[in-house]
Amino acid sequence: MATVVARPPQLRQSPTPPPPLAPTLSLNTSKAGPVPVPNKHLQPLSPGSPPVCTPETPPASPPAKQLSIQVQSLLYPPHRYPLLHAAPPIYSIEARDLAAALEHTSSQPLPEPKQVFPWMHGLHADNHIQLAFFAARRKSLRRTPKCIRGITVVKANGDLNASKLKGAISPQEILQYGQEARPGFLEVDPKEGFSVRNFQIQVGKMAMVSDVVVYGDENTDKADVYAVAKRIAEAQVLGKAKADGGKDTPLYNTFVLTSKLRKISTLVAKTDSPRRPGGGAET
Known part of the structure; x- marks a missing residue:
């Protein structure tokens, strides 16, 4: 006869649980202060249509700097100098005054x-490529600037190989000559093509915003000097009338140098070459 022996079940030993972690944050809110209410300071809106917001108008822009800057010149106003011709106005200037x-x-x-x-x-008004790049639709960029006033020295006979004052130019660089010559300054703005430099037109452009002093050497007749000065003075009057109708454009003036060149040696760039008895110039 077989004997059945019943064994008691073995109990598994579970690992010892780790000690509980100490709480790092306290959840006790009994001592916490009152919770702030956002926008508590705002007044409650009354029922009805929403308020209309009026846009704030920004302050007016300050005037353009070119209107505030006025370049000082000893040649303007010209009333301190003797008047040689009334219409168009031509004035006389001495060597020391020109140097100053x-x-x-x-x-x-x-x-x-x-x-x-x-x-x-x-x-130029007809150069659409140049206008599209620089000015586009802003016509104000084509206006003659009012913030510059230079001095242009012109030798009447145009010969700059002798008796040349420093910086002097010939009348042909700023005036039209020939059978089809028209009154006014030479039109130097390029009618076609594109360039961001155009150094070759700078003399003509500066003459338009300068007082002009005309002189002649000992071989130039005074009548020829006055004739060149008159043409330049007429060009200045015409240029003022064309620019903005002559309202705000400064009036530039023409002067005739009445002193001998030897009295302004500091301004002379080239003197007359001494002549040999046989006629040739010394080297």
């Missing part, structure tokens, strides 16, 4: 580039 005026003008601060460019680049 040039020295004074050279010490004046230059205007900001944006005040004279792109006008100095040459913006």
Whole structure:
């Protein structure tokens, strides 16, 4: 006879549980202060239509800098100089006054580039490529700047190989000559093509915003000097009438140098070459 022996079940030993972690944050809110209510300071809105917000108008822009800057010149106003011709006005100037005026003008601060460019680049009304790049639809960029006043020295006979004052130019560089010559300054703005420099037109452009001093050497008749001065003075009057109707455009003036060149040796760039008895110039 078989005997069945019943064994008691073995109990598994579970691992010892780790000790409970100490709480790092306290959830006790009994001591916490009152919770702030956002926008509590705002007044409750009354029923009805929403308030209309009135846009704030920004302050007016300050005037353009070119209108506030006025370049000082010893040649303006010209009433201190003797009047040689009334219509168009032509004045007389001595050598010492010219030297002082040039020295004074050279010490004046230059205007900001944006005040004279792109006008100095040459913006012809028919040059659509140049206008599209520089001015687009802003016609104000084509206006003659009012923040610059230079001095242009012109030798009447145009011969710059002798008796040349420093910086002097010939009348042909700023006036039209020939059978089809018209009154006024030479039109130097390019009618076609595109360039961001156009250095070749800078003399003509600066003459339009300068007082002009005309002189002649000992071989030039005074009548020829006055004739050139008259044409330049007429061009200045015509240029003022064309620019903005002559309302705000400064009036530039023409002067005739009445002193001998030897009295202004500091301004002479080239003197007459001494002649040999046989007629040739010494080297």
